[in-house]
Amino acid sequence: MKDIDNLCMNCFKELTNGSVCENCGYDNDKPTDTMYLQPKTVLEDRYVIGAVDVHESDAVVYRGYDSQLDAVINIREFLPKGIANRLEGNLDVHVRERYKSSYEKYKESFLNLWSTIIKMRNLSSVIPTYDVFEANGTAYAISEYMESITLREFLLRNPDGNILWDQARLMFMPVLTTLEALHSNSIIHGAICPDNLVLCRDGKVRLKNFCISEANTMSSELEFTPNEGYTALEQYDNSHKMCPATDIYAFSACIFRALVGQNPPDAKSRETNDKLMIPNAIAEKIPTHVIKALGGGLQIYPEKRIQDIETFRQQLSVTPGVVAAAAIQPKPVEKDPVEEEEHYRGYPDYDMQKPKSKAPKIIIAILVVLIIAAVALGIYFVKNGGFSNEQDNTTTTAPISTYSVPDFVSAGYTQSDVENNGVWNEQFTITFDTDYSEDVEEGIIFKQSVEAGETVDQGTQIVLTVSRGIQTEVLPDVGGMTLEDAKKELEELGFTVSTVEIYNDGGHTKDTVKSSYGMAPAAGEEVAVGEEVILQVYGEVITTTQPSTTQEDKAE
Numbered sequence: 001m002k003d004i005d006n007l008c009m010n011c012f013k014e015l016t017n018g019s020v021c022e023n024c025g026y027d028n029d030k031p032t033d034t035m036y037l038q039p040k041t042v043l044e045d046r047y048v049i050g051a052v053d054v055h056e057s058d059a060v061v062y063r064g065y066d067s068q069l070d071a072v073i074n075i076r077e078f079l080p081k082g083i084a085n086r087l088e089g090n091l092d093v094h095v096r097e098r099y100k101s102s103y104e105k106y107k108e109s110f111l112n113l114w115s116t117i118i119k120m121r122n123l124s125s126v127i128p129t130y131d132v133f134e135a136n137g138t139a140y141a142i143s144e145y146m147e148s149i150t151l152r153e154f155l156l157r158n159p160d161g162n163i164l165w166d167q168a169r170l171m172f173m174p175v176l177t178t179l180e181a182l183h184s185n186s187i188i189h190g191a192i193c194p195d196n197l198v199l200c201r202d203g204k205v206r207l208k209n210f211c212i213s214e215a216n217t218m219s220s221e222l223e224f225t226p227n228e229g230y231t232a233l234e235q236y237d238n239s240h241k242m243c244p245a246t247d248i249y250a251f252s253a254c255i256f257r258a259l260v261g262q263n264p265p266d267a268k269s270r271e272t273n274d275k276l277m278i279p280n281a282i283a284e285k286i287p288t289h290v291i292k293a294l295g296g297g298l299q300i301y302p303e304k305r306i307q308d309i310e311t312f313r314q315q316l317s318v319t320p321g322v323v324a325a326a327a328i329q330p331k332p333v334e335k336d337p338v339e340e341e342e343h344y345r346g347y348p349d350y351d352m353q354k355p356k357s358k359a360p361k362i363i364i365a366i367l368v369v370l371i372i373a374a375v376a377l378g379i380y381f382v383k384n385g386g387f388s389n390e391q392d393n394t395t396t397t398a399p400i401s402t403y404s405v406p407d408f409v410s411a412g413y414t415q416s417d418v419e420n421n422g423v424w425n426e427q428f429t430i431t432f433d434t435d436y437s438e439d440v441e442e443g444i445i446f447k448q449s450v451e452a453g454e455t456v457d458q459g460t461q462i463v464l465t466v467s468r469g470i471q472t473e474v475l476p477d478v479g480g481m482t483l484e485d486a487k488k489e490l491e492e493l494g495f496t497v498s499t500v501e502i503y504n505d506g507g508h509t510k511d512t513v514k515s516s517y518g519m520a521p522a523a524g525e526e527v528a529v530g531e532e533v534i535l536q537v538y539g540e541v542i543t544t545t546q547p548s549t550t551q552e553d554k555a556e
Helices: 097-119 151-157 165-184 244-260 288-297 309-317 320-327 356-383 415-419 422-427 483-492 551-555
Strands: 047-055 059-066 071-078 129-135 138-144 148-150 197-200 205-207 275-279 344-348 402-404 429-435 445-448 455-457 461-467 472-474 496-504 526-528 532-541
Touching: 047 071, 071 097, 097 129, 097 138, 148 151, 151 197, 151 244, 165 205, 165 244, 165 309, 244 275, 244 288, 244 309, 275 288, 288 309, 415 422, 415 429, 415 461, 483 496, 483 532
Parallel strands: 429 461, 496 532
Antiparallel strands: 047 059, 059 071, 071 138, 129 138, 148 197, 197 205, 275 344, 402 455, 445 461, 472 526
């Protein structure tokens, strides 16, 4: 193994002038958070841990060095945020008590994901991964390090912030083959965006930052951060499931960003205003078939979206099959002249687009029907003596309709599911409340004020309680406090407290909490009420002075 003591822990070049690397500018004296493996830690007698690159939802990525291959690498350590961390001085991962069972399940998903990606290392649009193993109570994946820039950075370097389709086609189309292979192996990336598509020195665009599927939705107990404009609706909304079309949505959004120069609107906002705006000057430079393909890939609801990569590829490429299908489509309706004068052209979901020129004809037809109905009603009143007909002097009361109350709880409905159901809202007066629940994930209805199956009158009020998830509190920083005061503050917030005694060199007061990195979970984290908080507390001062020998000791 190369002597690592004088290597930069970021680029692994030799340090020639102090701790700051002249090659990459990294300060090797910069402290590393104790929750991460410390630089120069060696795994499997081969892989050297370097600087922390990024901590994502399910894992932390280190810059590393493979001593056998003499190569810089990426080391991905399974360390899900909010679930696992490290106590100072330990290599083994510390898992929060309430997550221990699910941690093992997630770790297995991590091993399966990266073991599958190893088998696909020859795909042109994946950064090759060549080793997966378990150690320190967690799991690791070793990948090649490739110099690259993100798609976002590449686009920002262009004067207009966008590129033409001829250039975009060469960049994006090869990635579709890789996506198709991933989907056939049941892998959905789930986080495709301009930061996770990178342009490498060999000219190829590659996908990076894969994470386990459990970390790709809001409903997961793992941390999930949406990529605004690129995250599909089903990753927010529990009533829709992730599928290959999830990646098609995000990839379409990346092409949209590259061609138009701006992010598409957020998927949640498009539920109420589903219109993608492209300036005329830009739209004129994008082939019509590409705009149609993006329209199909950016459909809001996954079931309406293009379902597979092969179809998406055909539509982007205008293959003969697509051209033949387009030839039998009806001619488009002429556009409204007023719309033509607008500076921007809108491309809403195609199955939702209605020609504006039909509106006057519809209005005229409705007016004709109303006039005929009014004439017929007048003739009826004349023949039957109008409203004063003595035969109709008794008032009849229409019977009140009754309905059986649905089971809103067992099916796992969300508030939006109920609000969008016109039948239920016509039958009942439905309102919503929220409350914490340890058993039901956030956003799901778990109580109803009227029991399922009960028959009630139309308009009966039903209150549905939506879960706010587990009640949490932000963990206060009790570092430097006495153990008594720290326990009191934490227990008043509903946490349970346990302690780990640590070495006291004489510079600290006994029974005080370590000031920095002395808590697990860490101060500032949002933690479930009732969860255990571990405090590192200084013990007795340890001295090396030998006790004096007494006369009795000598006699003995």
